[in-house]
Amino acid sequence: MAITRRKFCHLAASSYLAIPFIAQAHGRNDDDQSKIDAYPFKHGIASGDPLSDRIILWTRITSPHQEHERIAVKWMIASDPEMETVVADGITMTNAERDYTVKVDVHSLQPGTIYYYKFHAMDYESPLGRTKTLPVGDVERLRIAFTSCSNYPYGYFNVYGMIARRRDLDVVLHLGDYIYEYANGVYGDGTAIDRIPEPVHETVTLNDYRQRYAKYRTDANLQAAHRQHAFITVWDDHEFANNAWSGGAQNHNPELGEGGWQERKAAAIKAYLEWMPIRQVDAEHPTRIYRKFQFGNLIDLLMLDTRIYGRDKQPSSPKDTATINDPSRSIMGAEQESWLYEQLSDSNARGTRWRFIGQQVMFGQLHTFGKPFNVDQWDGYAANRQRVLDYIDNQAIDNTVILAGDIHSSWAMDITTNPYDPSSYDALTGTGSRAVEFVTPPVSSPGIEDPIKAAQMGAFVRSQNPHMKFVELNKRGYILLDITHERTQAEWYFAETIKAPNLNESFVTAFKTVAGTNHLVKAEAQSQPIPVDDAYFNQAENDELEEKENISATDKMDIQYENASSNSLLTP
Secondary structure, three states, X not given: OOOOHHHHHXXXXXXXXXXXXHOOOOOOOHHHHHHHHXXXXXXXXXXXXXXXXXXXXXEEOOOOOHHHOOEEEEEEEEOOOOOOOEEEEEEEEEOHHHOOEEEEEXXXXXXXXXXXXXXEEOXXXXXXXXXXXXXXXXXXXXXXXXXXXXXXXXXXXXXXXXXXXXXXOOEEXXXXXXXXXXXXXXXXXXXXXXXXXXXXXXXXXXXXXXXXXXXHOOOHHHHHHHHHOOEEEOOOOOOOOOXXXXXXXOOOOHHHOOOOHHHHXXXXXXXXXXXXXXXXOOOOOOOOOOEEEEEOOOEEEEEOOOOOOOOOOOOOOOOOHHHXXXXXXXXXXXXXXXXXXXXXXXXXXXXXXXXXXXXXXXXXXXXXXXXXXOOOOHHHHHHHHHHHHHHHHHOOOOOEEEEEOOOOOEEEEEEOOOOOOOOOOOXXXXXXXXXXXXXXXXXXXXXXOOHHHHHHHHHHHHHHOOOEEEEEOOOOEEEEEEEEOOEEEEEEEEEOOOOOOOOOXXXXXXXXXXXXXXXXXXXXXXXXXXXXXXXXXXXXXXXXHHHHHHOOHHHHHHOOOOOOOOOOOOOO
């Protein structure tokens, strides 16, 4: 099959025809293969950190002569998918110092507006991207998807493909563990499913982390989600090393030749800032990524770093109650904690309806047999959690919704000072609850793999924790948040499998918090999609049909995601 330049660029842009899979096809002549090898956008495109008037555009340039090049990259952003009404454009340079990544902060955009963007480099054009700025003023409704914990060798990133299929999302949140640092076979072995991470050894150096992001970024479903939606992200521990804190990590071992922690942390941060579509908050303090996003008068989203910025070392065990309850300890550091309180009060004073706190680890209590189960999460920093709850209570701040990931499972719970004391909290009525929390399932990382054991453990956990309304410990997926002034509703969508390419998903359950009540109740039904009349999707549908008519049967066999993701951009 001859590949024209137009067809080649479209193949790269399609949700299931990504460069890694095209390169495997049989029957290409040398000229076709040389075009594939020369194509510079092998890691896709992305947008992120949207504000009402600006957004980050991202890509990475791959060149056969990259070791000594400075590469010019043209970017453009338009109000239409045909790119006829360009609202901003420019040329930027990239080089080895930034691993040939490209990040442009485009200003002077209109609020609450869908835009389209492309890059040009080395005589090639990138796929078409779609993004959206944040709204201002009166906002009636928002739709946000969030997930975390994407382990490349453990399974396929079908969840990203599921998120990419949704037309009506305002933004996607990723709450950490975007990559995993382990060597292949340590925590997921990709040999059987041909998902071997690079490098195959544990990531320690800057080059290691860069290679790991590069490998993850070849995934077709990951590229599709980024291409369609703006992302807001934070890191967790595996962007560094397991159970990290500000001064070290459980999986950092200098005695094994892994060097100093500060050097490894700096390398991990540099690679993260290069490879993610995130706006650097403070160039003088690259460890700071806590920041705020305003969605008109409906939501203030406060993104915290409860992992690296100011976290003290975890307690030695759940029995170490002196450390757990030590008021001098913090999971986020004094400066960030003060910032959080200031933002909560400011949001409340402005009359914003909801305050969302996006962060990495479970905030609410998780006890078994009367003891904390996991002291890596807020249970290991009980005094710090109590300070946050006291502030919310003393300042009479309602409608606080906490979002978390990390734990590779699904949870919904009321947030209260002591859920185990009936005089403090009534599980039936929600009296005593001051906030709510939703915890997302993972993209691919494992929970309890045996579904029967997972169900049994989930039932046991709920019996021990009366504030928990939903616990599921086996499935991968994401949470869809549907937000109005009357209520915030969280809906769990689970992937059918991660062991093969498959974008089938199922709705499982939904819980909501009604404004002013500060506790959860079961939702009556799924929320309905917001109709989106967008030429981007109409063109995608037409192009997919055209490509399916023209691609030979042999080529179809080589394109691994075709059956799994038919019309993957079109289903609401």
